[in-house]
Amino acid sequence: MQARLLLEDGTLFTGTGFGAEGETTGEVVFNTGITGYQEVLSDPSYCGQIVTMTYPLIGNYGITRDDFESIAPYVNGFVVRRHENVPSNWRAQYSVDALLKEYGIVGISEIDTRMLTRLIRQHGTMKGILTTSNQSVAELQERLSVSKLAINQVAHVSTKHTYSSPGSKERIVLVDYGAKSGILRELTARGCDVVVVSHDATADEIRSLHPDGIQLSNGPGDPKDVPQAIQTISELLGEYPMFGICLGHQLFALACGADTEKLKFGHRGGNHPVKDLATNRCYITSQNHGFTVNEESVANTDLEVTHINNNDKTIEGLKHKKYPAFTVQYHPEAAPGPYDNSYLFDQFLQMIADHKLQHPAKPRQAELAAAVKGAR
Numbered sequence: 001m002q003a004r005l006l007l008e009d010g011t012l013f014t015g016t017g018f019g020a021e022g023e024t025t026g027e028v029v030f031n032t033g034i035t036g037y038q039e040v041l042s043d044p045s046y047c048g049q050i051v052t053m054t055y056p057l058i059g060n061y062g063i064t065r066d067d068f069e070s071i072a073p074y075v076n077g078f079v080v081r082r083h084e085n086v087p088s089n090w091r092a093q094y095s096v097d098a099l100l101k102e103y104g105i106v107g108i109s110e111i112d113t114r115m116l117t118r119l120i121r122q123h124g125t126m127k128g129i130l131t132t133s134n135q136s137v138a139e140l141q142e143r144l145s146v147s148k149l150a151i152n153q154v155a156h157v158s159t160k161h162t163y164s165s166p167g168s169k170e171r172i173v174l175v176d177y178g179a180k181s182g183i184l185r186e187l188t189a190r191g192c193d194v195v196v197v198s199h200d201a202t203a204d205e206i207r208s209l210h211p212d213g214i215q216l217s218n219g220p221g222d223p224k225d226v227p228q229a230i231q232t233i234s235e236l237l238g239e240y241p242m243f244g245i246c247l248g249h250q251l252f253a254l255a256c257g258a259d260t261e262k263l264k265f266g267h268r269g270g271n272h273p274v275k276d277l278a279t280n281r282c283y284i285t286s287q288n289h290g291f292t293v294n295e296e297s298v299a300n301t302d303l304e305v306t307h308i309n310n311n312d313k314t315i316e317g318l319k320h321k322k323y324p325a326f327t328v329q330y331h332p333e334a335a336p337g338p339y340d341n342s343y344l345f346d347q348f349l350q351m352i353a354d355h356k357l358q359h360p361a362k363p364r365q366a367e368l369a370a371a372v373k374g375a376r
Contacts (some may be wrong), residue, residue: 001018001021001132002014002015002017002040002132002134003015003016003017003018003107003130003131003136004051004108004109004131004132004140005077005079005128005129005130006107006128006129006137006140006144007028007119007121007126007127007128008121008124008126008127008144008145008162009205009284012137012250013108013112013116015105015108015109015110015111015113015361016046016109016110016254017108017109018083018085018096018097018100018102018104018107018108018109018110018224018261019078019096019097019099019100019107019108019109020101020104020105020106021103021132022104022106022132023075023106023108023130023131023133023135023143024050024076024077024105024130024145024228025050025127025128025129025130025143025144026048026049026050026075026076026077026127026128026130026149027048027049027050027125027126027127027128027149028049028079028116028120028125028127028128028158028229028322029030029046029050029051029125029218029265029266029268030051030052030053030054030113030116030117030120030265030268031052031053031054031057031269031272032053032054032216032269032270032271032289033053033269033336034055034056034267035055035061035270035336035337036218036270036335036336036337037053037096038063038064038067038068039068039069039094039155039180039335040053040205040219041073041075041077041096041099041105042068042069042070042072042073042074043069043070043074043180043218044068044069044070044074044178044180044218044219044220044311045112045178045180045218045219045246045247045288045289046074046075046220046288047067047074047075047076047150047156047157047178047221047222048074048076048149048150048153048220048221049075049076050076050078050115050128050130051075051077051078051079051162051344052079052080052113052117052120053078053079053080053081053113054113054177054269055081055266056079056080056081056082056113056115056299057082057084057096057342058080058081058083058084058085058096059080059083059085059087059088059095059096059149060087060088060089061088061090061091061092062087062089062091062093062094062095063087063092063095063096063098063099063314064091064092064095064232064276064303065093065100065253066091067335067336068181069180069181069182069335070157070180070181071239072091073099073105073216073300074107075104075287077105077106077107077115077128077130077251077308078096078105078107078268079107079108079109079110079111079116079130080108081109081110081111081112081113081114081369082109082110083090083096083097083107083109084096084355087099091113091232096250106131106132108130111216116225117376120265121265122265122369125263125264125265125266125290126147127144127147128144129144129147131145135263139201146356147319150221150245150298151222151310152178152225153220153221153223153225154178154190154199154220154221154225154226154229154247155199156192156317157178157219157228158176158177158178158198158200158219159176159196159197160198160200161199162195162196162197163195164193164194164196165184165187165188165193165194165196165239166189166193167188167191167192167193168188168191168195169191169192169193169349169350170192170193170212170213170349171191171192171193171194171209171210171212171213171276172187172192172193172194172195172211172212172213172215173195173196173197173206173209173211173213173214173215173365174187174194174196174197174217175188175197175198175201175206175214175215175217175248176196176197176198176199176200176216176217176219176231176365177199177214177219177229177247177248177251178199178217178218178220178247179196179216179217179218179339180217180218180323180333181329181335182331182333182335182354183217183218183245183333185250186333186342187215187315187346190345190346190349192349194215195322196212196280197209197227198223199226199228200210200228200229201232201356203232203233203236204236205349206232206236207236207239208315209318211240212240212242212352212356213240213241213242213243213298213348213349213351213352213355214236214240214241214242214243214250215242215243215244215245215247215267215348216233216243216244216245216249216250216251216252216327217246217247218245218247218248218288218331219246219247219248220247220312220373221247221332222260222291223241223247223250223251223254223291224254225261226247226251226267229251230251230254230255230282231255233251233252233255234255234256235310237255237256237323237325238322238323240252241245241325241327241351241352242323242324242325242326242343243314243325243327243345244290244325244326244328245311245328245330245332245350246288246328246329246331246332247289247328248317249293249317249327249328250289250291250292250293250295250329252318252325252327253293253303253318253327255300255303255368256301256303256320257297257301257302257304258298259293259294259297259300260292260293260294261292261294262291263289263290263292263314264293265290266288266289266290266291267286267287267288267289267309267314267325267329269286269287270285270286270287270334270336270337271284272284272285272287272296272309272311272330273309273311274283274308274309274310274316274317274330275305275307275308275309275310275316276306276307276317276335277305277306277307282297282310283340284338284340285316285331285332285338285340286330286331286334286336286337287329287330287331288331289329292329293314293315293318293329293365295314295315298315298318301324302320302321302322303318303319303320304318304319304320304321305318306318306319306326307328307329307330316329316330317329324351324352325353326347326351328341328344332344332345
């Protein structure tokens with residue numbers, strides 16, 4: 001089965017199709033991970049995108065139920081140099097080809113992914129159309145020119161219903177903007193009582209859950225496309241300790257008065273060096289984002305930059321100067337790795353403990369008595 005990938009600059013790649021037959025459009029991006037293609041496919045932050053893997057062999061260890069980061073894949077298309085249809089791994093349950101077929105995702109292999117990556121690095125991310133049809137190039141160009149990139153990805157990937165993962169320790173409200181399963185795993189592994197709420201949960205709805213802390217998750221797209229989340233964060237800031245990851249980091253920055261901007265081709269992969277400005281230590285991080293917090297915009301806010309990217313010096317971490325809140329642009333839950341930064345979840349829980357010591361809660365009996373008195 002022949003497949004073609006046409007970019008908005010007119011570049012055409014012709015290769016072999018795998019996965020589903022059909023046609024799809026989206027923003028063409030690349031990921032530099034050597035492993036972790038299943039986690040990439042199932043990361044909600046890739047919603048609406050056609051993902052190119054720079055590593056030349058994909059699928060050699062197959063797909064297993066244990067490595068999904070969401071219930072279903074959200075990528076619009078998948079581009080590889082070569083895909084292996086007969087995986088060799090005792091954990092493998094089926095192939096990448098079978099996964100893409102199951103969820104109707106078009107894939108293309110046997111193209112020069114190195115050339116494609118160089119084009120994206122030189123010109124920035126571009127719209128693309130991936131198809132297994134026999135339409136002419138002119139027809140594909142016309143269809144691509146009228147297509148629009150999605151702006152409602154968060155609403156598409158976020159949970160529609162509140163649900164819980166019970167624990168015996170701190171209650172964490174995880175606001176789901178497209179949360180990877182790894183965040184929930186890290187919190188539950190520490191005994192947290194986690195309640196997951198939708199991206200559009202109001203401040204009062206979150207307050208009613210009586211959280212000890214609030215976790216702002218990762219997610220897809222432009223943070224400015226989620227204005228209600230920015231409003232909710234600004235209302236809750238200072239009331240509860242907060243920890244933001246990726247899109248949560250960007251939304252937190254906007255809520256504090258900073259600004260965000262789009263990167264030329266983003267950071268996507270598991271080998272991005274990040275410097276902790278407090279210790280001068282460098283961490284290797286997992287990343288997946290196309291936007292960043294504008295450095296100049298932080299100057300007139302109550303935010304302090306805590307981490308920077310050692311490749312391009314963009315902001316990778318922030319903390320609030322007055323309130324118990326910090327965020328990082330990268331993924332401490334990793335999945336597939338590296339796991340150098342999982343300590344940040346411990347730092348979050350320590351922040352919650354410190355906040356409780358400084359702001360002890362009123363006895364529940366006193367609250368009930370006050371409520372009864374008010375009712376009279």
